[in-house]
Amino acid sequence: MFYIYCPYCGEHREEEEFHPKGQAHIERPKDPEACSDEAWGDYLFFRDNPRGVHHELWVHAVGCRKFFNVTRHTVTYEILETYKMGEQPSITADAQGQPREAVAASRQEGVRA
């Protein structure tokens, strides 16, 4: 059993009720007509693929059906926090908010890769 905390339901729910929806905090260019091809291409096609802390969009598909954000560690798969739409993460990739063993692990992996 693997539980995820839904910030809208206010409780942990079974993973089976959720779906991941890719990277979070992607902002649509304010004026698509005026933005460069590169900026538009970045917005449409390019996504981060970090080794470590990643902010993702998830949906509580069988449940309240709300989208929300998840801060997840891509090496340990640990979910560090979940938060509502429109909010900012309290844990980010800079080492301060990162679990110590995860920092060490990602450095080692980095050398080998």
Place this chain on the structure above:
Amino acid sequence: MSNAATFDTRTDSAIPVESPLAYSYRRSGAPAAGPESRVTLRERALLGQLVLRGGAIVLDEAVREVLGLGLPGEPQGLVQDERGERSIQWLSPDEWLVIVPGGEEFELETRLRERLGDAHYAISDVSGGQTLLELEGEAARELLMKTVIYDVHPSHFPVGRGVTTVFAKATAIVRRPSEERWELVVRRSFADYCYRWLLDAGEEYAIGVVR
């Protein structure tokens, strides 16, 4: 009054209506409940069901005035009137399910629309899209434990709670209006599957269907 187009889905009583389980009773039968039955299943067919969407404060004032029942204050909350005939359940932060006796839903919808005026809200009559099943008996919880992924232990699922969750790989609403009774709200298109699942899973408890 808003300018939303509404219509009463039950204007002509000459048209025969069938519960979502009518086909299932014919095809799969309905084992009678006996003294050895540790769980019974009963469909409360053709109830009035409305989904309300909008801000909690505005909707709460409206349903208090029109229905005499406030919105549940907490997520997963379920409130009902004294006789247990009318209920409101939290579905999501801006969405509630209202269940009333069959035939009341259009008048309720109309009165809510009059009361809500130009407020930002939506009311959908979903009466035809889902049906309510009741499970009663000492083995009801055991049957649910085999069926839903949500923890239905009384310490986690007290009376007055309702959740939308995975029900035997389908989706259903599971609610607990009283100590001895559980309710399932299933989609019409899943009703036959859920019914047959319950008969199969309930066989070891000598499940009986009350009609």
